[in-house]
Amino acid sequence: MMPADNHTVFDPVTYILTGIPGTEESHFWIAISFFLMYVAALFGNFLLLFIILTEQSLHEPMYLFMSMLAAADLLLSTTAVPKMLAVLWFRAGEISFAACLTQMFFIHVSFMAESTILLAMAFDRYVAICDPLRYTMILTMSVIRKMGLVVVTRSFCIIFPIIFLVKQLNFCRTNLLPHNYCDYMTIARLACDDITVHLWYGRAMAVLVIGLDAVLIAVSYGLILRAVFLLPSTDARLKALRTCSSQLCVILMFYLSSVFSYYARQFGHIMPGYIVNLLANLYVLIPPMLNPIIYGMTTKEILKWVINDFYRCWSKSSVPS
Numbered sequence: 001m002m003p004a005d006n007h008t009v010f011d012p013v014t015y016i017l018t019g020i021p022g023t024e025e026s027h028f029w030i031a032i033s034f035f036l037m038y039v040a041a042l043f044g045n046f047l048l049l050f051i052i053l054t055e056q057s058l059h060e061p062m063y064l065f066m067s068m069l070a071a072a073d074l075l076l077s078t079t080a081v082p083k084m085l086a087v088l089w090f091r092a093g094e095i096s097f098a099a100c101l102t103q104m105f106f107i108h109v110s111f112m113a114e115s116t117i118l119l120a121m122a123f124d125r126y127v128a129i130c131d132p133l134r135y136t137m138i139l140t141m142s143v144i145r146k147m148g149l150v151v152v153t154r155s156f157c158i159i160f161p162i163i164f165l166v167k168q169l170n171f172c173r174t175n176l177l178p179h180n181y182c183d184y185m186t187i188a189r190l191a192c193d194d195i196t197v198h199l200w201y202g203r204a205m206a207v208l209v210i211g212l213d214a215v216l217i218a219v220s221y222g223l224i225l226r227a228v229f230l231l232p233s234t235d236a237r238l239k240a241l242r243t244c245s246s247q248l249c250v251i252l253m254f255y256l257s258s259v260f261s262y263y264a265r266q267f268g269h270i271m272p273g274y275i276v277n278l279l280a281n282l283y284v285l286i287p288p289m290l291n292p293i294i295y296g297m298t299t300k301e302i303l304k305w306v307i308n309d310f311y312r313c314w315s316k317s318s319v320p321s
Contacts, residue, residue, distance in 0.1 A: 015100050015177045018092035020032060024275040033086035034281075037289045044292030052307050058301060061139040062128070062243075065121045066295055069250075072117060072289035078109035080272055084180040087139075090093040093177075100182040100308055102271055107183060108162070111258070111283065112155040112205075115213045116149050117135040118251050122220040125247060126197040129240050130227045152256060165201065168191050181284070193202070202248040206262055214255055221248065246298035250291050 019027055052058045052067045083103065086092040095103070128135050162184050174190035179186050188198040221244070228240045261280045298301050 002036075009314070012097045012171050012175050014094050014096050015175050015182070017087045017095060017177050017179060017181065019087045019091075019093065019180055020274050020277040021178050027088040031085050034081060034088070034285060035085055037285050038077055038085070041073060041081075041292075044296070045074050045288065048292040048295060048302070049074075051302055055301075055305060059145055060194075061124050062121070063301075064144055065117060065124055066299075068151065069114060069117045069121070069291060072110045072113045073291055075106060075112070076284055077288040079106040079110065080181045087180055095182065100177075100187065101166060101236035104182040104184055104187065107200045107284065108159045109155045112153050112158055112209065114254060114287070115210050116151045116154055118247075118254060119213045119217055120151070121247055122217040125244050126220045126224055128243070129224050141306060149257075158205060162198075162201065165198055169195070170204065181283060183280065210258065212253075217251060232285060242298070243301075246294050249294050249298070250287070253290060254283070254287050254295075257286050281319070 023030065038090065049067055052063045052070075053227050080103070083095065098264045125140060131138070131246070166184070166187055169188065169191035170193050171190055173190050175192070177186055184200055185198065188195045224240075224244060228237050229246075231237050231240065261283045296306060
């Protein structure tokens with residue numbers, strides 16, 4: 001489908017993802033870095049899921065929330081990265097309107113789910129440290145299943161309206177999307193209609209949902225730190241801080257990458273387009289790759305499993321036949 005002129009209203013049958021404008025000569029090498037990050041994300045998150053699901057001793061709330069986060073990371077990266085690689089390596093940027101909306105929906109749903117899961121993990125650590133005697137009474141398996149259902153339902157209900165909002169738009173400019181994947185505001189800005197409602201809905205999601213989650217997480221960890229420093233023993237303080245360190249790293253990485261991506265789009269008119277695009281890729285690449293590494297390196301039980309398993313494999317391979 002050829003790009004339309006500025007006056008003809010048309011229903012977009014297909015979009016053309018252009019990749020990262022201004023870096024065409026480097027697309028091949030950029031794609032290699034994206035591919036390596038994607039492979040690391042797949043391997044790390046599948047390994048984390050395998051460890052948690054097969055190790056009976058890890059069927060506890062903290063690790064079950066980790067497995068939820070790993071599943072959300074897999075959905076986020078797998079929805080976005082394969083098409084990104086096809087665009088950058090093979091110039092296969094054509095995508096149907098329906099497929100574009102589907103990709104946009106699952107990218108935003110998985111992102112929203114991650115924010116909700118991180119809030120649930122902060123609550124888990126708050127109960128574990130501030131009210132440890134009631135921990136098993138509050139966070140039962142039934143409660144965790146309900147929290148998992150809330151994660152899915154909340155994400156779906158917040159993101160589903162944008163499908164209808166986008167489908168109501170009239171497009172009259174072009175079907176070229178200057179991006180690696182289908183993003184809500186990138187599509188909306190191609191419309192010839194007034195997109196004020198879309199801008200406000202996007203800002204409401206950023207402030208009232210992601211922002212509120214971030215504030216509640218900050219309050220939870222503020223209360224946790226206060227409780228930790230009131231502990232009488234230095235060893236107890238260090239142990240409590242160690243249980244929270246990996247989650248704090250993951251939380252900071254998630255929200256910092258999303259903030260950079262959000263403001264890159266909001267102020268894209270005052271910075272080069274390729275920088276906007278690269279920053280917008282942060283939250284679909286960096287957290288899914290680094291989350292399992294952080295948990296693997298800082299969670300003693302998971303690290304112990306990995307070391308023991310690799311030791312068993314090495315011992316078997318080194319035994320002469």
